[in-house]
Amino acid sequence: MGHSCCRKQKVRRGLWSPEEDEKLINYITTYGHGSWSSVPKLAGLQRCGKSCRLRWINYLRPDLKKGSFSAQEEQIIIDVHRILGNRWAQIAKHLPGRTDNEVKNFWNSCIKKKLISQGLDPKTHNLIPSHQRASNKVAAGNMLQSQQQPFSIITVNLQMTDPSMEMNPPIITLPAAFSPNAIIQRPSSIQTSSVPILTSVDNQNPNILWTVNGRENSLDSSIFPCVSSIQNTPISPSVTPSWFGILDENCFWGHNTIAENFRAPRMDVLQAQGEENNQANEKVDVAEGVQDMDASFDSSSFGLEFVESTFLSSSTCGDLGSMDDLAWNF
DNA sequence: AAATACCCCAACCGCATGTGA
DNA sequence: TTCACATGCGGTTGGGGTATT
Numbered sequence: 001m002g003h004s005c006c007r008k009q010k011v012r013r014g015l016w017s018p019e020e021d022e023k024l025i026n027y028i029t030t031y032g033h034g035s036w037s038s039v040p041k042l043a044g045l046q047r048c049g050k051s052c053r054l055r056w057i058n059y060l061r062p063d064l065k066k067g068s069f070s071a072q073e074e075q076i077i078i079d080v081h082r083i084l085g086n087r088w089a090q091i092a093k094h095l096p097g098r099t100d101n102e103v104k105n106f107w108n109s110c111i112k113k114k115l116i117s118q119g120l121d122p123k124t125h126n127l128i129p130s131h132q133r134a135s136n137k138v139a140a141g142n143m144l145q146s147q148q149q150p151f152s153i154i155t156v157n158l159q160m161t162d163p164s165m166e167m168n169p170p171i172i173t174l175p176a177a178f179s180p181n182a183i184i185q186r187p188s189s190i191q192t193s194s195v196p197i198l199t200s201v202d203n204q205n206p207n208i209l210w211t212v213n214g215r216e217n218s219l220d221s222s223i224f225p226c227v228s229s230i231q232n233t234p235i236s237p238s239v240t241p242s243w244f245g246i247l248d249e250n251c252f253w254g255h256n257t258i259a260e261n262f263r264a265p266r267m268d269v270l271q272a273q274g275e276e277n278n279q280a281n282e283k284v285d286v287a288e289g290v291q292d293m294d295a296s297f298d299s300s301s302f303g304l305e306f307v308e309s310t311f312l313s314s315s316t317c318g319d320l321g322s323m324d325d326l327a328w329n330f
Numbered sequence: 331a332a333a334t335a336c337c338c339c340a341a342c343c344g345c346a347t348g349t350g351a
Numbered sequence: 352t353t354c355a356c357a358t359g360c361g362g363t364t365g366g367g368g369t370a371t372t
Contacts, residue, residue, distance in 0.1 A: 015340070015366080037357060053358080054341065089360060100360070105339050 012046045016055055020045055024052055025060055058099045065097025069106055077103060077111060082125040 012020075027043035033056065037049035045052060058064075069077070073095055080091045088100035088107075095103065107122075115122045 013342075035357075049357080050343095050359095051341075057359095058340075086361065101340075104361075109338055 011040075011048045011051070013051075016047075016059075020047070021055070021060060024056060028056060028060075054101075058101045063097055064099070065095075069098075069110075073098070074106075074111060077107060078115075078125075081107065081111075085123075 016024075023043050023045055024039075027039065031042070033039055033053070035049075036053040039045070039049055039052045040047045043052070047055075076094055077091055080094055084090050086104075088104040092098050092100040092103045112122045115125070116128075119128050120126065121128050
C-alpha cells in the first residue's frame with residue numbers, strides 16, 4: 001500500500017543512512033522544510049515526504065535532547081499521562097527536546113513496567129487490587145473501594161464578582177470535609193469552559209489553594225478574582241480530595257487523598273436518570289459513574305487546555321516563576 | 331560458542347484532521 | 352460543499368543489540 005506520496009516514485013524504506021541524513025540536514029537547514037512532500041525531490045532523496053518529516057522531527061532536529069530521560073522528565077510523563085492518557089504529542093510538549101515517539105517508546109519500554117511493578121495500572125494509574133494483580137483478571141461487577149463509600153450532595157455556588165468572568169475563571173473553594181463520592185451540582189448557567197479550576201481542601205493547611213499529587217501550589221487567590229463556594233453534606237469527612245476538575249459537560253472528576261480517582265456526575269444528569277430509576281438505582285448509577293472513570297479517562301473530551309494548565313501548575317510547583325504557564329486559554 | 335529469548339527504539343502504517351482549490 | 356492532498360498523531364512492527372540458556 002504505502003502513502004499516497006510514495007506511490008509516485010520509488011522510495012527507499014528502513015533505516016536512514018548517514019548520507020541520507022546529511023542530505024536532509026543540508027536541505028532543511030538551508031531552505032527549511034516548506035512542503036514536506038516536495039522535500040525528498042528537492043533534497044535528492046528517494047524517500048517519501050512523510051518519512052523525511054519523521055526523520056527530521058524524531059532524530060535530526062538540532063533542538064532535540066539526546067540521552068536518557070531524567071527522573072524529573074519521567075515524573076512529568078507520569079503526571080501528564082495520568083491526566084491525558086496516551087496523548088503522546090501533548091505529553092511531549094511538556095518535555096522540551098523530546099518527541100512524541102521518544103516519550104511513547106520510553107513509556108512502553110520503561111515506565112509502564114515500573115508502574116506495574118508498583119502495583120499500579122498504567123492506564124489509569126490506580127492501584128491494581130491485589131486479587132487482580134495475582135490473577136490479572138477483572139471480576140465483573142466488582143466495585144472499587146471508593147465506589148462502596150457513601151456519597152454526599154454538593155452544590156457548587158458560584159458568585160460572579162467580576163464582569164470579566166470569562167477571562168478570569170473562578171475559584172471554587174471546598175468545605176473542609178468533602179466526600180470524594182459527592183455528587184456535585186454546577187449551576188446550568190455556568191458554562192464548563194468558564195469553570196476551569198477548582199481548588200482543593202487541606203484540613204491541616206487551609207491556606208493551600210490546591211494540591212496535585214501531593215504537591216502544594218501556593219497560588220495567590222488574587223489571580224482568580226471570582227470567588228465561589230460549595231456547600232455540602234459530608235458523609236465521609238475523613239476523606240478529602242487532593243484535586244479535582246471538570247471532566248465534561250456532565251461530570252467532574254478528581255483525585256482524593258486515598259489515591260483513588262473519582263467522578264461525580266452532575267446533579268441534573270442524575271435527576272434525569274432518576275426519572276427512570278428509583279432512588280436506590282440512582283446510587284448505583286453514581287457508583288457506575290466512578291467505575292466508568294477508568295474506561296473513559298483516555299477517551300474523555302474534557303478541555304485539554306484546562307488539564308495542561310492544571311498540570312503545568314503542579315509540575316512546576318516550586319518553580320512557579322512563570323505565571324504565564326497558568327494562563328487560561330478558554 | 332551457538333541458539334534462543336527478550337528488549338529497545340527507529341520507522342512504518344492507517345486514520346483523523348486541516349487546508350486550499 | 353466537495354474533493355484531493357498535506358500534515359499530524361497514535362498504534363504497531365521489525366531489525367539489531369543484549370542477555371540468557
